[in-house]
Amino acid sequence: MIKGELVRLRAPMAEDLDSYLRWRNDPEVAHWATGGDPHFGPITRESMERFHDARLRQDPRGEATFTVEDLADGRVIGTADYRDLDPFAGRATVGVVIGEHDRWGGGYGSEALRLLLGHLFGACRLRRVELETWSGNERAVRAFRKAGFVEEGRRRASVRVGEEWYDGVLFGLLREEWTARQAAGPSAPAGGTAR
Numbered sequence: 001m002i003k004g005e006l007v008r009l010r011a012p013m014a015e016d017l018d019s020y021l022r023w024r025n026d027p028e029v030a031h032w033a034t035g036g037d038p039h040f041g042p043i044t045r046e047s048m049e050r051f052h053d054a055r056l057r058q059d060p061r062g063e064a065t066f067t068v069e070d071l072a073d074g075r076v077i078g079t080a081d082y083r084d085l086d087p088f089a090g091r092a093t094v095g096v097v098i099g100e101h102d103r104w105g106g107g108y109g110s111e112a113l114r115l116l117l118g119h120l121f122g123a124c125r126l127r128r129v130e131l132e133t134w135s136g137n138e139r140a141v142r143a144f145r146k147a148g149f150v151e152e153g154r155r156r157a158s159v160r161v162g163e164e165w166y167d168g169v170l171f172g173l174l175r176e177e178w179t180a181r182q183a184a185g186p187s188a189p190a191g192g193t194a195r
Contacts, residue, residue, distance in 0.1 A: 002066070002119055004111045009066035009080055009119075012055055016067050019076045021048045023099030033097045035134040035159045035166065061085065068096070068112045070103065077103045080112045082120060082129075090127030090175075092120055110143050117147065121178045128174055134159040135167040148181045149173045 002009040012020075023029045024041040034040040043051075055065050062085050068078040078098035085092040094116055098109045120126045131149065133140040136159075145151075155168035 002115045003071070004115050006071060006106075006108055006111045007077070007115070008069050008071055009112060009115050010069060012052070012065055012067045012079075014052075014056065016076055017048065017052045019099065020052060020079070021045060023078075023097065024048060026099065028101065029097065029099050031161070032137055032140070035136065035161045061087070066112075066116070068098065068108065070108065075100070077108060078112065080116045082116065085124070085126075090125070092124075092126055092129055094120070094129055094131050105139070110146060113143065113147050117173065117178060118182075121175050126175065128172060129178075130170065130172045132168055132170050134161070135169050136161060136164075141169060144171050147173070148177050150177070 001011075021043070024043045026041075027036075030036055030040045058064050063081070063083040065079055065081040067076055068080055069075065070077050077100040078096065080094070080096045082092040082094045094113070096109050096113045096116065098104060098112070103109075117129060120129055130152075131144065133144065135141070135154070149171035150173065151169060152172045153170045155170070157165040158168040159166045
């Protein structure tokens with residue numbers, strides 16, 4: 001378990017399935033998490049049970065999913081994960097989804113991301129963490145920059161949302177950038193844009 005001030009990250013449990021299923025079938029969650037990618041949802045209970053069972057058996061040497069709990073009431077509010085962990089290159093890809101609408105905009109996702117980064121740069125000794133979002137998800141873009149991520153590139157018009165096209169935005173964060181931000185404290189300036 002990894003504990004912050006607002007949330008804790010813990011291993012997923014069988015009883016988390018109902019929350020995960022509800023979020024995957026929530027059009028608004030799917031919209032912001034993936035730009036409405038039909039592969040995210042809707043999903044049947046049977047499919048989600050198979051997916052969740054595999055999640056419970058993940059090998060943390062390559063990937064892991066954490067359940068995000070609100071510390072105030074113990075409510076399950078989202079997930080934080082890493083995948084494609086490459087120990088030789090010292091990198092992984094991360095993602096955070098806050099599925100409970102009433103927890104959006106309250107700093108829960110930002111803290112879950114910071115806790116996950118602390119785990120990956122600390123316990124896992126990674127050199128680099130990366131993630132991707134779509135340009136229309138301005139809240140996620142702001143949160144990633146606030147966490148110190150640097151925009152490293154774009155895949156132009158690669159994300160379809162309804163009938164509109166958005167850029168896929170690639171972000172990266174290096175260990176020394178994370179360490180410098182931690183030493184500087186919470187008021188450290190956000191990461192810039194790669195040239």
